[in-house]
Amino acid sequence: MSSIKMFEKPLGMRDTFPQIYEKLELIRTTGRNLLKERGYEFIKTPTVEYFDTVGKASAISDATLFKLVDNQGNTLVLRPDMTTPIARVTTSKLLKEKIPQRLAYFANVFRAQQQEGGRPAEFDQMGIELIGDQSVYADAEVIMTAIDLIKAFGITSFKVTIGHAGVLSCILQDYTESAEQAGKLNKLLVKRNYVGFEEAVHAFDLPKTKSDALLAYIEEAISLPSMETIERYVRKNDALEYMQNLLRILEQAGYEQYIAFDFTLSSHMSYYTGMLFEIFATGSGFPLGNGGRYDGLLEHFGSNVGATGFGLRVDRLYEVMPKIEVENNQVLVLFAADRFAEALIQAKFLREQGKQVTFQAYEGLIDVEALKEQFEVVNEFRSKEA
Amino acid sequence: MTELTIAMPKGRIFEEAYEMLIQAGFNLPEEVEMSRKLMIEIPEEKIRFILAKPMDVPVYVEHGVADIGIAGKDVLLEQRRTVHELLDLKISECYIASAGLPNTKLSEIAPRIATKYPNIAMKYYKGIGEQVEIIELNGSIELAPMIGLADRIVDIVSTGRTLAENGLVEYEQIAEVSSRLIANPVSYRMKSERIQDLVTRLKTCVK
Numbered sequence: 001m002s003s004i005k006m007f008e009k010p011l012g013m014r015d016t017f018p019q020i021y022e023k024l025e026l027i028r029t030t031g032r033n034l035l036k037e038r039g040y041e042f043i044k045t046p047t048v049e050y051f052d053t054v055g056k057a058s059a060i061s062d063a064t065l066f067k068l069v070d071n072q073g074n075t076l077v078l079r080p081d082m083t084t085p086i087a088r089v090t091t092s093k094l095l096k097e098k099i100p101q102r103l104a105y106f107a108n109v110f111r112a113q114q115q116e117g118g119r120p121a122e123f124d125q126m127g128i129e130l131i132g133d134q135s136v137y138a139d140a141e142v143i144m145t146a147i148d149l150i151k152a153f154g155i156t157s158f159k160v161t162i163g164h165a166g167v168l169s170c171i172l173q174d175y176t177e178s179a180e181q182a183g184k185l186n187k188l189l190v191k192r193n194y195v196g197f198e199e200a201v202h203a204f205d206l207p208k209t210k211s212d213a214l215l216a217y218i219e220e221a222i223s224l225p226s227m228e229t230i231e232r233y234v235r236k237n238d239a240l241e242y243m244q245n246l247l248r249i250l251e252q253a254g255y256e257q258y259i260a261f262d263f264t265l266s267s268h269m270s271y272y273t274g275m276l277f278e279i280f281a282t283g284s285g286f287p288l289g290n291g292g293r294y295d296g297l298l299e300h301f302g303s304n305v306g307a308t309g310f311g312l313r314v315d316r317l318y319e320v321m322p323k324i325e326v327e328n329n330q331v332l333v334l335f336a337a338d339r340f341a342e343a344l345i346q347a348k349f350l351r352e353q354g355k356q357v358t359f360q361a362y363e364g365l366i367d368v369e370a371l372k373e374q375f376e377v378v379n380e381f382r383s384k385e386a
Numbered sequence: 387m388t389e390l391t392i393a394m395p396k397g398r399i400f401e402e403a404y405e406m407l408i409q410a411g412f413n414l415p416e417e418v419e420m421s422r423k424l425m426i427e428i429p430e431e432k433i434r435f436i437l438a439k440p441m442d443v444p445v446y447v448e449h450g451v452a453d454i455g456i457a458g459k460d461v462l463l464e465q466r467r468t469v470h471e472l473l474d475l476k477i478s479e480c481y482i483a484s485a486g487l488p489n490t491k492l493s494e495i496a497p498r499i500a501t502k503y504p505n506i507a508m509k510y511y512k513g514i515g516e517q518v519e520i521i522e523l524n525g526s527i528e529l530a531p532m533i534g535l536a537d538r539i540v541d542i543v544s545t546g547r548t549l550a551e552n553g554l555v556e557y558e559q560i561a562e563v564s565s566r567l568i569a570n571p572v573s574y575r576m577k578s579e580r581i582q583d584l585v586t587r588l589k590t591c592v593k
Binding site: 118191193195196198222281282284285286 | 448449450451468470471472473474566570571572573574575576578582
């Protein structure tokens with residue numbers, strides 16, 4: 001037998017120690033209360049799903065999926081996100097009962113990694129899915145809920161950057177000569193390679209008006225001073241009108257200070273057909289979360305009612321939110337054998353007062369003083385015989 | 387004004403890039419003491435430079451401990467980290483090429499390629515349909531074909547002098563390389579005004 005690896009864990013896996021656990025519980029409760037207040041119902045789906053059903057449809061790249069094989073030879077995956085399983089269960093069952101569905105989750109997801117630290121292979125995600133409402137109000141609700149949720153955790157320095165796949169593809173189509181060129185530019189934008197974008201535009205040998213427009217667009221669209229600026233580049237279309245509506249709603253609700261528009265925002269997933277957004281906060285080098293409208297994913301599961309939602313990474317949330325102080329309520333009750341009954345009454349009394357009582361016999365301890373040092377309040381029931 | 391942390395590669399690129407920042411109108415001291423210091427604070431501009439190994443600049447930027455950085459395209463191609471590539475500074479221009487002893491062909495069974503850039507080399511040979519095996523070295527790559535460790539090397543070429551002095555010839559050019567301004571995705575949003583301002587000002591100095 002090989003020796004056991006006590007300290008080692010599979011790459012990217014983390015232990016959650018008691019102190020952190022308590023803080024994560026607080027995050028979970030805060031989030032859960034806020035989402036329940038808005039009529040979102042929490043849901044749980046299996047940890048393991050079929051690769052063909054969920055793995056292939058997921059936005060997560062194939063290489064980062066944890067795969068296993070069941071006893072019938074089917075390939076299974078550890079769920080890499082929650083959106084795809086929820087899309088599966090709503091389209092197959094829940095939509096028949098109620099529409100629209102407002103669902104929420106707080107769950108661990110798995111992404112295998114072969115790289116350095118700072119990228120856990122298992123982490124908690126919290127988010128919502130609003131399925132069966134194609135109106136602009138559904139998208140506004142999702143963005144507003146994301147903002148309120150982040151604020152509920154005491155995070156003040158954050159930004160939600162919103163784009164629209166339709167606006168972008170309209171511009172790329174109008175100013176290039178072929179779908180191939182548009183696709184190439186889109187790919188560079190997914191990677192946010194602006195240098196590559198410029199080089200590609202020059203290499204395409206487009207008419208000067210087109211290439212100039214593209215280059216000017218890329219410069220302006222990254223940080224739009226106002227929605228009107230973009231209208232210079234795009235011919236009137238539904239996507240643009242949609243975004244103008246969305247902005248108006250968010251302004252009416254008083255959320256404009258938290259949002260910014262970026263019409264170069266693009267996702268590697270073709271499911272994001274409409275509005276999409278990313279959430280950034282000071283304090284973490286990685287985005288807090290993202291979201292958007294994914295009607296395409298629902299179509300993949302055979303439904304055309306539309307869906308929108310977002311997910312936040314709890315591990316990054318924890319990094320950027322103010323330090324959580326968990327109240328220390330712990331009391332140690334130590335007892336000798338002859339005073340067990342008396343000590344038990346005291347422990348019960350303290351628990352009724354809301355204390356967390358550790359009930360410990362002297363004779364079970366190796367070092368009594370060491371344990372006592374761990375507690376601020378100690379009640380001792382020493383032996384009367386001694 | 388928010389604080390901006392810039393990761394810079396030590397050595398010649400630092401000097402060239404620093405010169406560009408001065409040209410762009412940043413109020414930086416003419417002479418910086420480049421002794422063993424790893425961090426340089428410029429309180430007047432609220433800028434902090436961190437000096438790193440060229441290969442490490444994208445690491446600092448990806449993790450967000452540096453907001454922006456200056457990195458060679460070779461490093462970016464090799465590491466494929468999640469950073470935004472904002473501007474081609476057109477300094478330290480060179481290219482990546484394959485080289486080997488003159489008039490040689492790749493060996494018939496499992497040709498070997500020695501390189502500092504295993505990912506770039508692998509991608510290139512896959513792309514042209516050659517099955518090769520990669521041997522990773524950390525420096526003096528030119529040695530490999532001379533003593534029979536590898537059939538070809540994949541490395542940076544700027545003047546070609548090192549190759550010539552070691553009796554090697556260039557075979558194929560693989561990619562153009564120059565220094566790029568990169569940004570962390572979160573800093574890019576949260577400090578967008580400062581970063582945009584820097585990009586616009588630097589753009590005018592790019593030759």
